[in-house]
Amino acid sequence: MYNRSTIAAIATPPGRGGVGVIRLSGSKAYAIAAALTQKDLPKARYAGFRQFYDAANEVMDEGLVICFPNPHSFTGEDVVELQGHGGPVIQNALLARLLELGATAAKAGEFSMRAFENGKLDLVQAEAIADLIDATSQAAARSAVRSLQGAFSTKVNTVLEQLIHLRLHVEAAIDFPEEEIDFLADGKILNLLDEVATSVTAVQQSARQGQLLREGLQVVIAGKPNAGKSSLLNALAGIERAIVTDIAGTTRDVLHEKITLNGLPITLTDTAGLRETGDIVEQEGIRRAIKEIEQADLLLLVYDLSQNEDPLQLAQHYFAEHIEPKRLMLIGNKCDLTGVQATISDFKGFRHITVSAKQETGVQSLIEAITAHAGFQPEEDTFIARTRHLDAMKRTQQYLAEAREQLVVFHAGELVAESLRLAQNALGEITGDFSADDLLGKIFGSFCIGK
Numbered sequence: 001m002y003n004r005s006t007i008a009a010i011a012t013p014p015g016r017g018g019v020g021v022i023r024l025s026g027s028k029a030y031a032i033a034a035a036l037t038q039k040d041l042p043k044a045r046y047a048g049f050r051q052f053y054d055a056a057n058e059v060m061d062e063g064l065v066i067c068f069p070n071p072h073s074f075t076g077e078d079v080v081e082l083q084g085h086g087g088p089v090i091q092n093a094l095l096a097r098l099l100e101l102g103a104t105a106a107k108a109g110e111f112s113m114r115a116f117e118n119g120k121l122d123l124v125q126a127e128a129i130a131d132l133i134d135a136t137s138q139a140a141a142r143s144a145v146r147s148l149q150g151a152f153s154t155k156v157n158t159v160l161e162q163l164i165h166l167r168l169h170v171e172a173a174i175d176f177p178e179e180e181i182d183f184l185a186d187g188k189i190l191n192l193l194d195e196v197a198t199s200v201t202a203v204q205q206s207a208r209q210g211q212l213l214r215e216g217l218q219v220v221i222a223g224k225p226n227a228g229k230s231s232l233l234n235a236l237a238g239i240e241r242a243i244v245t246d247i248a249g250t251t252r253d254v255l256h257e258k259i260t261l262n263g264l265p266i267t268l269t270d271t272a273g274l275r276e277t278g279d280i281v282e283q284e285g286i287r288r289a290i291k292e293i294e295q296a297d298l299l300l301l302v303y304d305l306s307q308n309e310d311p312l313q314l315a316q317h318y319f320a321e322h323i324e325p326k327r328l329m330l331i332g333n334k335c336d337l338t339g340v341q342a343t344i345s346d347f348k349g350f351r352h353i354t355v356s357a358k359q360e361t362g363v364q365s366l367i368e369a370i371t372a373h374a375g376f377q378p379e380e381d382t383f384i385a386r387t388r389h390l391d392a393m394k395r396t397q398q399y400l401a402e403a404r405e406q407l408v409v410f411h412a413g414e415l416v417a418e419s420l421r422l423a424q425n426a427l428g429e430i431t432g433d434f435s436a437d438d439l440l441g442k443i444f445g446s447f448c449i450g451k
Helices: 029-037 088-100 110-117 123-134 138-148 151-175 177-185 188-215 229-237 280-295 311-322 363-373 387-410 413-431 437-444
Strands: 007-010 020-025 048-053 059-068 079-084 217-223 255-261 264-270 298-304 328-333 344-347 350-354
Touching: 007 088, 007 110, 020 029, 020 088, 020 110, 029 048, 029 059, 029 079, 029 088, 059 088, 079 088, 110 123, 110 437, 123 138, 123 151, 123 413, 123 437, 138 151, 138 188, 151 188, 151 413, 188 264, 188 387, 217 229, 217 280, 217 311, 229 255, 229 264, 229 298, 229 328, 229 363, 255 363, 264 363, 280 311, 298 311, 311 328, 328 363, 350 363, 387 413
Parallel strands: 217 264, 217 298, 298 328, 328 350
Antiparallel strands: 007 020, 020 079, 048 059, 059 079, 255 264, 344 350
């Protein structure tokens, strides 16, 4: 720990404010802070008022100094927080002075990475810090706090203990070959293996909810001009976000709006109307619309009920390769003009919802259909999760399935043991028990400077 440089960074967001915080962490943190203040530092965890001096012994700023001695600090190292005024000029000048006194500018996420390396946090908890900062809804923030407090890690570690216990039984069978056949065939190991697989599935289901809370859903609204796409975006967003006129082709570019529906964060995208046109600007808008459609988690294909159209024919013409029930939902709009009731039904295997975006009839049913389509059912104990967590659990399940096959079909104890070892490694990646350096660099590199 003490062979590493002492790092410093501005911990508050850029801009003007009443208070700006600069953090120091490392073996020289106290010495550098003392040189900056030209005075003894306050005792641990007590705020002391100090003046901050530049190289010419002129006062640059003044504020509070708080010291956190190792190992009882965020990073596990000596940490000092300097609370001065929040102007960008003075904050940058103070940081520059700290660098002159021997500190090194911290990289993104370096404070959290040191906390992880010093055993103050596991990898899930470290990621939860960034997720809490980036939370776009109260539900996401609460889930991030639960992960930060160790709820997710506890569930993963419980499954790891089950897996280790199972490995011990298998290794015992290998160590005593004269009993291996009976030991592998008596059903105990198979029962334990099935229990572990069931536990992984349960954690995976909770993690899927956490991933939706963190990353949200990319929902794209598409359709012909004047089908009511922009009106639907406004109805879902609850504000007049998009321009609505009777002129076909009003929307020429993509329009993004971040909203929350029933607790689910959603990025809602309105697109240019799909049609054949000679207008170069409109052609570019349609090209961008197709690009958004290709990247969508869920596509809402809006069509005008009064035109007696088959929406799947439009989909087939413009984006045939993206027509699948898990990504496409058909929205019949303008039911107020046709006398059609706002309903949810099935149309050739696709979810079909009739609405009036202008009158906001059926919009709540659409909202419920979107969240149900995503499988979003947040619970009180939901924790925040990332794609890499789900990938690790998916690989864990695959290795457990391989172990089951080796056990049931081939009675191959050594191969069962190897599959279980790989399963443990995959699951251990979640909390950081088994993590490559490049993975750690990628994770912490996405954090804020100063965190």
